Amino acid sequence: MSRSHIDLLRDPHFITNTIIEHNQLRNILSRLNTPVLIDYAQDLIKTIVITEFNKQTPTAAIIPIVDASSPIKKEILSTVLSEKELDIIHRYALDITQASLNLSKEPMGMGFNGDKALGTDQHVFAILGPHRGQYYGEIAVVFKRELMLHPSSHFSIPAATLFPNGHVYTCLPWVIDYGTQDSRIHQFYKSKLHCSVSGYEYAAATLLIAIIGKDNKTTSIDMNDVIRWWEKVDSHMVFESYLPSRIPLSYIDHVYMPEIVFNSLTCQAQHSARTIFRDKLTVTNNNGKLYETYLFEQFTKRFDPNTNELSTSKGTMINLFA
Known part of the structure; x- marks a missing residue:
């Protein structure tokens, strides 16, 4: 939530x-x-x-x-x-x-002061792609892609928090900084991409290529370049997604956690996790950097290197709470 x-x-x-x-x-x-x-x-x-x-x-x-x-x-x-x-x-x-x-x-999230002004406090934060931000915790939750079709879901690159503090203009030097907080927040609103809008994937890919290639002044970027860049940068630099304020457990595709974390849970919590997620729960004996590397490998396996066409699925999903 x-x-x-x-x-x-x-x-x-x-x-x-x-x-x-x-x-x-x-x-x-x-x-x-x-x-x-x-x-x-x-x-x-x-x-x-x-x-x-x-x-x-x-x-x-x-x-x-x-x-x-x-x-x-x-x-x-x-x-x-x-x-x-x-x-x-x-x-x-x-x-x-x-x-x-x-x-x-002990509320989740960093509680950034600008979240309310940005409206991001109304959303669940996630990364659209592999998450490298281990400082957010060791339990990794993978959501189903359909969740990005919810009317409340959208994403941006870089993260919303980089707009008010001005760091976005280092990442995107072609964007003009008008110097006021309101103008920066307005630019964040204009940068948001929605998966239900036709052509969003082309806009996202073009922006990603521009960011990765700006230092070497090249647009010749392939998937391997993207993965190498993604692996070394902070998660605030990649696609940050903003999901609905409440997400049903049925939209969870997989859950990963280290064995040491799972063992620290109460017996009731362990039983609930195994009962609810079943084969969608992976408990690994990797810890620290090994766990971080393991997660990145699991996430990048989801990329299909043989995909020649971008997904053209469109639509909108609405949850109705009875």
């Missing part, structure tokens, strides 16, 4: 709504045949969330528990729902709240 979405995890009302939208809980709540009973169930969830917030954030202002009649409402709900269903509601509400609080304490 995006940095802005993670920030919402500090809001108990947002967490309550998230829990209510959980598929299994929605199935249970659908059995409640009156608006009053549905309100009782939602109030019960809200009480669990707020109680946990107050327990885990003792230094913050105490959030008032708006409903002191939860035991009575729970008793009424027990006439319609089984004890097992009530336990599921309590367990899911507690687990999701605790996970949300833990994630909000």
